[in-house]
Each structure stands twice: as C-alpha cells, then as structure tokens.
Amino acid sequence: MSTTEELSLLISEAQFGSLPQEVIEVAKTVILDGIGVTLAGSVEPPARMVAEYVREMGGVPQCSVFGHHFKTSPVMAAFANGVAGHVLDYEVMWHPATHATSPTLPGILALAESLHLAGPEIITALVTGFEVQGRIRVASANLDLRGFHPPGLVGVMGSAAAASVLLRLPPEQTRMALAISASRAGTVSANTGTMTKSTHCGNAGRMGLEAALLAAKGFTGHPDIFEHPTGYVAVLFGDGFDLEAVTRDFGNPYRMVDPGIGIKKHPSQYGTHRGIDAALELRQKNAIDPAQIKAVQIETPVMRYTDRSQPQTGLEGKFSFQYTVASALLDGRVTMDTFTDGQVQRPEVKALLGKTSLTMNPAIPANFEEMWVTVRVQMRDGADYSARCDRPRGIWGNPLTREERLAKVRQCAARVLPDGAIERLIQ
Numbered sequence: 001m002s003t004t005e006e007l008s009l010l011i012s013e014a015q016f017g018s019l020p021q022e023v024i025e026v027a028k029t030v031i032l033d034g035i036g037v038t039l040a041g042s043v044e045p046p047a048r049m050v051a052e053y054v055r056e057m058g059g060v061p062q063c064s065v066f067g068h069h070f071k072t073s074p075v076m077a078a079f080a081n082g083v084a085g086h087v088l089d090y091e092v093m094w095h096p097a098t099h100a101t102s103p104t105l106p107g108i109l110a111l112a113e114s115l116h117l118a119g120p121e122i123i124t125a126l127v128t129g130f131e132v133q134g135r136i137r138v139a140s141a142n143l144d145l146r147g148f149h150p151p152g153l154v155g156v157m158g159s160a161a162a163a164s165v166l167l168r169l170p171p172e173q174t175r176m177a178l179a180i181s182a183s184r185a186g187t188v189s190a191n192t193g194t195m196t197k198s199t200h201c202g203n204a205g206r207m208g209l210e211a212a213l214l215a216a217k218g219f220t221g222h223p224d225i226f227e228h229p230t231g232y233v234a235v236l237f238g239d240g241f242d243l244e245a246v247t248r249d250f251g252n253p254y255r256m257v258d259p260g261i262g263i264k265k266h267p268s269q270y271g272t273h274r275g276i277d278a279a280l281e282l283r284q285k286n287a288i289d290p291a292q293i294k295a296v297q298i299e300t301p302v303m304r305y306t307d308r309s310q311p312q313t314g315l316e317g318k319f320s321f322q323y324t325v326a327s328a329l330l331d332g333r334v335t336m337d338t339f340t341d342g343q344v345q346r347p348e349v350k351a352l353l354g355k356t357s358l359t360m361n362p363a364i365p366a367n368f369e370e371m372w373v374t375v376r377v378q379m380r381d382g383a384d385y386s387a388r389c390d391r392p393r394g395i396w397g398n399p400l401t402r403e404e405r406l407a408k409v410r411q412c413a414a415r416v417l418p419d420g421a422i423e424r425l426i427q
Contacts, residue, residue, distance in 0.1 A: 002223075002224045002226070002227050003226045003227060003243050003244070003246050003247055004175060004178060004179075004223065004224045004225055004226045004227060005171070005175060005223070005224070006247045007132070007178065007226070007246055007247050007250075008171045008172070008174040008175035008178060009171045010247060010250050010251070011128055011132065011161045011164055011165060011171075011174050012164065012165075012169060012170055012171045012174045014124050014125075014127070014128045014165050015124065016120035016121070016123060016124045019123070019124065019127060019254075020253075020254070020257070022257050023127055023253075023254045023256055023257050024123055024127075026254075026256045026257055026260070026261060027123045027126050027127050027130075027256065028123070029261075029263070029405065030092055030101060030105070030126065030130070030256070030261065031105065031122070031123075031126065032405075032409055032425075032426065033091070033092060033101070033263055033405065033408070033409065034085060034091060034092070034101040034102070034105040035066075035105075035109075035409075035413075035425065036408065036409035036410075036411075036412035036413045036425075037085055037088060037090045037091050037101075037412055038066050038081055038084045038085040038102075038105075038106065039066055039067055039084075039412055039413045039415060039416040039417065040088060040090070040336060040411075040412035040413070040415045040416070041083075041084035041085055041086070041087040041088045041090070041198075042065075042066045042067025042068065042081075042084040042415075042416060043067055043415050043416065044084070044087045044088065045195075046083060046087050046195040046198050047067075047080070047083050047084040047087050047198070048068075049195075050079070050080050050083045050084075050198075050199070050202065051065050051067075051068040051080050051084075054072055054076045054077075054079065054080045055068070055070055055072070057072075057076060058072075059072040059073035059076050060072075060073050062074060062077075062110075062113065062114040063076075063077035063078075063109075063110040063113045063114055064077065064113060065077055065080045065081065066080075066081050066084055066416070067084065067415075067416045068080075074107070074110040074111055074113075074114050074209060074213075075110075075206050075209055075210050075213070076206070077106065077109075077110040077113075078106045078107035078110050078159070078202070078205040078206045078209045079106075079199075079202045079203065079205065079206035080106075080202065081106035081109070081110070081202075081205075082102045082103060082106045082107075082201045082202030082203070082204070082205035082206065083102075083198045083199055083201070083202035084198075085101060085102035085105065085106055085201065085202075086099060086102040086151075086197070086198045086200070086201035086202065087195075087198035088267045088336060088339075089264075089267055089268055089269055089318050090264050090266075090267035090336070090412070091264065092261045092262065092263060092264070093261070093262040093264060093270045093368065093395075094134065094255065094256075094259065094260070094261050094262060094396065095259055095367065095368050095369045095396070096137040096138060096140070096141040096150075096367065097137070097150060097270070097367070097368050098133055098137050098150035098151055098154055098155065099150070099151045099155070099201055100129070100130045100133045100134070100151075100154075100155070100158060102151070102155075102201035102202070102204075102205065103129075103133075103151050103155025103156065103158055103159050103201045103204035103205045103208065104125075104126060104129035104130065104133075104155070104158045104159050104162045104205065104208075105126060106202075106205050107159050107162060107163055107205045107206070107208065107209035108122055108125045108126055108129070108162050108163075108166065109122070110209070111125075111163060111166045111167070111209070112166065115166065117166060121165075121166060122166075124165055125162040125163070125165040125166045126162060127254060127256060128161050128162055128165050129158035129159060129161050129162030129165075130158065130254075130255065130256050131250060131251055131254055131255060131256070132154075132157050132158045132161040133154040133155060133157065133158035134255035134256075135245060135246050135247065135248075135250060135255070136153075136154045136157060136246055137150065137154055138242070138245045138255075139237075139241055139242040139243065139244075139245035139246050140153075140237050140241055140242075142240060143237055143238065143240050143241060145237075146238070147188055147189050147190070148186070148187060148188065148189065148236065149187040149188065149189045149191075149192065149197070149200050151187070151200050151201045151204050152185060152186050152187025152200045152203070152204055153185050153186075153187070153236055153237075155200075155201055155204030155205065155208070156181045156182075156184050156185050156203075156204040156205075156207050156208045156211075157178060157181055157182075157185070157208065157232075158204075158208065159181070159204055159205045159206075159207070159208020159209055159211075159212075160177040160178055160180070160181040160208035160209070160211045160212050161174075161177075161178070161208075162208070163177070163208060163209045163211075163212030163213070164177050164212045164215070167212055167213070167216050169212065169215060169216060173215045173216060173218075174212075174215070175223055176214075176215040176219060176220050176221050176223075177208075177211045177212040177214075177215035178211075178221075178225055178226075178232075179220070179221025179222050179223065179225040180210075180211035180214055180215060180219060180221045181207060181208050181211040182221070182225045182231060182232035183221070184203075184204075184207035184208070184210075184211065185204075185232065185236055186236075187200040187203075187204075189305065192305050192319055193305070193308070193311075193313075193315050193316040193318070193319045194315060195315065197315075226243060226246065227243070259369070259396045259397075260396035260397070260399075261396060262368075262394050262395040262396055263394045263399065263400050263405055263408070264394055265277075265392065265393050265394040265400060265404075265408075266324070266334045266335075267318070267334075267335070267336050267338075267339060268317075268318040268319070268324050268334065268338075268339065269306055269318055269319045270368055271300070271301070271303050271306055271321070271368065271371065271373070272306060272318075272319075272320070272321055272324040272325075273389075273392035273394070273395075274300075274371065274372060274373035274389040274390070274392050275298055275300065275321050275324055275325045275328075275373045275375055275389070276324050276325065276327075276328045276334050276392070277389045277392045277393060278325075278373055278374065278375040278387040278388060278389040279324075279325045279328035279329050279375050279377075279387075280328050280332065280333075280334075281387045281389070282329070282375060282377055282385050282386075282387045283328065283329055283332055284332070285385075285387075286377075286383075286385050288329065288377060288379070288385070290329055290330045290348070290352065292379050292380050292381065293329065293352065293355060293377055293378070293379060293380075294355065294378045294379055294380045295355050295356075295357070295377075295378040296325065296326070296329065296352065296355055296356040296357070296375065296376070296377055296378075297356075297357050297358075297359070297375070297376040297378075298321050298322065298325055298356065298357070298358045298359070298373065298374070298375055298376075299358075299359045299360075299361055299364070299373065299374040299376075300321055300358065300359070300360055300361070300364065300371075300373050301360065301361065301362075301364040301365060301366035301371045301373075302360045302361070302362050302364075302366055303321075303360065303366055304360075305319055306319050306320060306321050307320075307321065307322075307358055307360065308320035308321075308322065308323065309322050309353060309356070309358070310350075310353060311323050311344055312341075312344065312345075313341050313344060314338075314339035314340045314341050314343065314344055315339070316344070317338070317339050317343075317344045318339050321358055321373070322353055322356045322358055323344065323349070323353065324338075325356065325375055326349055326352040326353055326356060327343070327349070329352065329377070330348060330349065330352060335411075336411075336412075336415075368395070372388055372389060372390040373388070373389055374386060374387070374388040374389075375387055375388075375389075406426060409422070409425075409426060410422055410426075413425060
C-alpha cells in the first residue's frame with residue numbers, strides 16, 4: 001500500500017468515538033484559542049481588506065465572515081477567516097514548526113455552518129487535519145524548506161483532510177482531495193513581515209477545502225501524489241523526506257498531545273517569545289528604568305528573517321528580535337497593540353533600538369524545541385543584568401494555566417464581541 005493510499009484510508013476512517021479524551025480536550029483548547037485569535041485578527045487592516053474583497057466577489061451567503069456581519073460561500077469564508085486567524089501571528093504553534101489552526105479551523109467552521117454539523121464532527125476534523133500537518137512536518141523536519149513558508153506546504157493538506165472528514169469522503173475521494181491539494185501548495189517566506197504572509201494560511205485553508213469539494217464531485221488527480229517522481233514530496237521537499245513518517249504511528253499518540261501544542265502568550269513570531277520573556281524577567285526583577293539603559297545585547301540562534309534592527313511597520317515588528325525585546329523593556333508587556341505602525345515609530349523605541357545589538361550564534365539550535373535566547377542589559381550606572389530563556393511560557397511542557405488561556409481569549413474576542421457574548425463563546 002502506498003503512503004498516499006494509507007494516509008487516505010486513515011483520514012477516511014477518523015471517528016470521534018476513537019479519539020482519546022485527552023486529545024478531545026486539547027482540540028477544544030485549540031478551537032477556543034483559534035476563534036478568539038480570528039475575532040481579534042478580523043479588525044486588522046489586512047483582514048479588513050480581504051473581507052472587503054470577499055464581499056465584493058459575492059457568493060451564496062452560507063458561512064460567516066468573522067467580525068464583518070456578512071456571509072459568503074464556504075471556500076471564501078475559509079479564505080477570509082484564515083487570513084484573520086493568522087494576521088496577528090498569535091495562533092497555536094508546535095514542533096516541528098508550522099501554523100496548523102488557521103489553515104484548518106476556518107474551513108471546518110465554514111463547512112459545519114453550511115452543513116449544520118455538530119461539535120464531535122468539528123473536533124474529529126480538526127484533530128485529523130492537525131495530525132496530517134504534524135506528520136508531514138515530522139517527515140520533513142531535517143530538510144531545508146528552500147524558502148517555503150510551512151503552512152503553505154502542509155496547511156493545504158491538513159485543510160483537505162479536515163474537509164474530507166466532514167464531507168465523509170470515502171478513501172478514493174479523499175485520495176483525490178490530497179492529489180488536488182498538492183497542486184495548490186506553495187508560498188514564499190520573502191513575504192514574512194508583510195500583509196501577504198497572512199494569505200499563506202488563508203489560501204491553504206481555501207484551497208484544501210476546495211480540493212475536497214471538487215473530489216466529492218468526482219474531480220481527479222494522481223492517486224499516488226506523495227510518491228510520484230514529480231509529485232508533492234519530490235517537487236516541494238526534495239531528497240531526505242521520510243515518506244514512511246507520514247503515516248507511521250498516525251494518531252499513536254496524536255501530536256496535539258505529544259509533544260503537544262504551544263499557546264502563544266505574545267502576538268509575534270515564536271522565536272521572539274524567548275527574547276520577550278527574558279526581557280520581561282530582567283525588567284521585573286531589577287526594576288529597570290528604560291531611560292537609564294546604556295546598551296542591550298541579544299544572543300539568538302541564526303534566524304535571519306527575525307534580524308530587523310529598524311522595523312518600519314507593526315507587521316515587521318512581529319519578526320524583529322530587536323523590536324520585541326525593546327518593547328518588553330520599555331512597556332513591561334507585549335500585546336496586540338504593540339504591533340501597530342504608530343508604536344513601532346515611537347521616538348523612545350527608535351532610541352532604544354539604536355542601543356541594541358544582535359548576535360546570531362550558530363551554536364544555538366534554530367528550532368523551537370531546543371533554542372534559547374539571552375538578553376543582556378547594561379545600565380548607565382554600571383549595573384549589568386542578563387537573563388536567558390530556554391522555554392517561554394505557553395510552550396509544550398511549560399503551559400499557560402487555564403485562566404491565562406481564557407484571559408487571552410477574552411482579550412482577543414473583546415475586539416469584536418460584548419462581554420456576554422464572549423462568555424457564551426467560552427461556555
């Protein structure tokens with residue numbers, strides 16, 4: 001049996017009754033966090049532009065566009081809500097790295113709304129879509145992704161898998177959904193720090209859902225899309241992809257449980273969280289007065305796309321070790337409001353960035369499981385403080401408390417919903 005055939009069979013056999021209670025609870029956490037983050041993201045300029053575009057394109061009004069008081073087709077709702085779910089860079093992370101929520105949850109909720117499906121079906125689809133993405137990332141963990149942004153490569157497959165579960169596609173049609181999706185995969189990391197990055201996840205969700213809907217009508221693709229010499233693996237990943245890892249131990253255990261997920265505490269690129277937490281620790285423990293800082297030194301792994309010494313926009317700031325550390329030192333917190341263009345352009349930010357240096361150390365592992373970041377602050381009076389963060393709050397193994405998670409949901413949802421509606425959402 002080929003990997004494509006085996007994966008299709010595993011997806012088509014997914015049943016709520018077979019899911020361990022532990023993975024069901026994690027899925028609920030992911031869904032609530034994802035809805036909150038999507039509501040918050042819906043008011044951001046890129047998400048507003050996409051929602052306006054989707055409204056102009058029309059479509060049968062079946063599925064809600066979060067935060068914008070109109071409905072559209074399932075595919076376009078998946079696109080708009082996927083952009084909103086990713087634009088803040090605030091969604092769940094895990095290892096090996098990818099954003100698994102925004103390519104899957106919006107399409108799942110859109111289909112559930114249009115087909116009047118229930119919670120157990122939503123959870124089953126989400127768990128399956130996550131597992132497909134996780135197993136593909138395990139198979140590609142040791143590869144250079146050659147400038148591809150991971151959600152564009154694996155998110156579309158997760159979306160197709162999740163939609164296939166909700167549509168109850170048999171194995172052969174699920175196989176076709178994966179084949180169609182393979183021709184929709186892509187994205188380039190050069191767009192990190194721009195509005196376009198959020199469309200990587202929105203498009204993955206849209207294209208995977210569309211692939212499943214087409215497969216349901218009998219649309220075809222190559223039946224062995226993973227194995228073909230010019231197929232999904234060969235073209236997008238190249239040599240070194242562990243093909244057997246895609247299905248090996250699938251759901252045993254589910255990767256949502258082991259190694260687990262990371263609920264983001266800060267709305268920025270995940271590597272920056274270590275620098276933020278180290279800077280917050282220094283400020284709190286040493287009562288640092290930002291006006292008296294002489295110099296800031298940051299040591300990180302080699303992650304070139306997060307070396308941005310003078311970001312010009314809030315979106316760029318999300319991918320700047322320097323800006324995120326400076327904001328933590330200046331304000332004592334990093335929130336959604338940290339990443340507006342106005343905040344980035346503050347004179348005090350510019351001044352502190354001018355005192356900040358960054359060293360990227362190749363001896364530090366560059367993956368989210370093993371990396372660390374050190375922040376050193378030198379004061380004008382000669383005091384010298386340093387902190388190293390190995391495991392930021394919220395990462396697998398160092399989780400946020402339930403109340404911390406709910407506080408995040410409330411803060412996010414408050415951008416769109418009144419308090420009573422937020423509590424109903426949580427319940």
